[in-house]
Structures are given as C-alpha cells and as structure tokens.
C-alpha cells in the first residue's frame with residue numbers, strides 16, 4: 001500500500017462497524033457536552049452552541065452499527081458571518097467537526113480529528129438553522145471513518161454541505177500531555193497526573 005492510500009478517507013475494505021457502547025446515550029437522547037469549556041458543544045460565550053442527539057439510520061434491533069450516528073442542530077448567528085449575510089466556511093467546518101466528532105465516542109473512548117474534508121454545496125445565510133447528520137462508516141484499529149451532511153432549516157431541507165473525516169482514538173495521556181494545566185485541573189486532573197504524563 002502506498003503512503004497516499006494508507007492516509008485516504010476511503011473506508012478500508014476490512015473495516016468493521018461496532019455496536020454502540022452500552023454506557024453511551026440511547027437513540028434519541030441528547031449527547032452531553034464532552035468538556036464544559038468546549039466551543040463546539042458547551043454553553044460558553046463565543047461557542048457555536050451545537051446541540052446533538054444519538055441518531056439511528058441503520059434500522060431496528062441490536063445489529064452492529066445501530067445508533068452509531070448523530071443528529072445535530074446549530075443556529076447560524078450574525079457573528080458567524082464571512083461573506084455578507086453568509087456563514088464563514090470555517091464555522092461550517094466547525095459544525096461538521098463537532099457533529100462528526102460526536103460519533104466515535106458512542107463506541108469508544110476519546111477520539112481526535114486527524115483529517116476533515118468538506119464540500120461546500122450551497123451558501124448558508126445567517127439567520128438560518130443548520131441540521132447535520134453524521135454516521136460511522138467503518139473502524140479499523142484506532143481509526144474511525146465518519147461522514148456527514150448538512151441541510152438548511154430542517155432535517156430534510158436543501159443540502160448545503162457534505163463532509164468525510166477520520167478520527168483517531170487517543171487515551172487520556174493525549175490530553176494530559178498536551179492540554180493547558182488549568183483547563184485539565186478544572187475537569188478533575190491532578191497536578192501530579194499532569195506532571196507524570198509530561199515526564
């Protein structure tokens with residue numbers, strides 16, 4: 001395999017789709033903020049205030065993959081403006097990142113975005129509401145392949161964007177090693193844990 005294909009967003013043929021973790025929220029339930037300071041999902045000034053729920057686009061029953069999908073909603077506010085009266089593309093990418101990034105934690109521990117590809121299909125006016133849906137397309141080792149679409153003003157409104165992404169599963173050490181100490185302490189990490197992770 002060449003380096004280019006190893007890092008592709010195409011789902012590998014030997015990827016699987018595991019079931020939702022038993023402790024994850026159920027289909028239809030709201031996904032709580034993963035960090036009280038997150039600019040994506042927490043209720044903080046300057047955030048995009050994304051609200052997300054577990055979705056189910058794979059039918060009934062306990063089959064693998066059922067409920068490993070997310071539905072999100074974001075109000076497109078004046079302060080997200082790029083072109084006159086239109087959303088800045090970075091805000092649409094942030095919305096995708098948040099919605100897509102909420103999928104893998106339904107199965108596993110923390111994941112971070114390794115790669116995110118967005119197609120901007122139509123302009124998004126401020127004053128509208130974005131509805132997003134993301135689903136798990138496959139898992140291979142620590143790699144979670146996900147895809148999403150964004151629609152305007154309702155779940156079956158006009159398509160304004162699509163995205164594919166790769167999230168890589170990381171352990172607590174990732175955050176202990178790289179995050180700012182005061183933010184880690186605010187969510188319960190001890191100074192000793194932080195020191196130990198940083199060697």
Ligand SMILES: CCCCCCCCCC(=O)SCCNC(=O)CCNC(=O)[C@H](O)C(C)(C)COP(=O)(O)OP(=O)(O)OC[C@H]1O[C@@H](n2cnc3c(N)ncnc32)[C@H](O)[C@@H]1OP(=O)(O)O
Pocket residue numbers: 006007008031032033034040097098101102105111112113114115141142143166168170
């Ligand atoms: C309820 C929870 C809701 C959560 C919502 C969160 C939404 C927001 C999420 C984010 O925005 S996270 C912040 C943005 N992302 C980062 O800061 C990540 C920065 N990058 C890293 O920390 C590391 O590069 C990373 C952890 C992604 C990978 O480093 P590692 O050393 O752990 O793994 P490694 O490099 O060995 O790669 C593991 C696999 O992923 C593949 N890979 C890594 N980066 C890739 C990439 N960029 N493109 C394609 N493939 C990639 C890599 O080829 C390899 O594939 P194989 O298993 O097949 O060998």
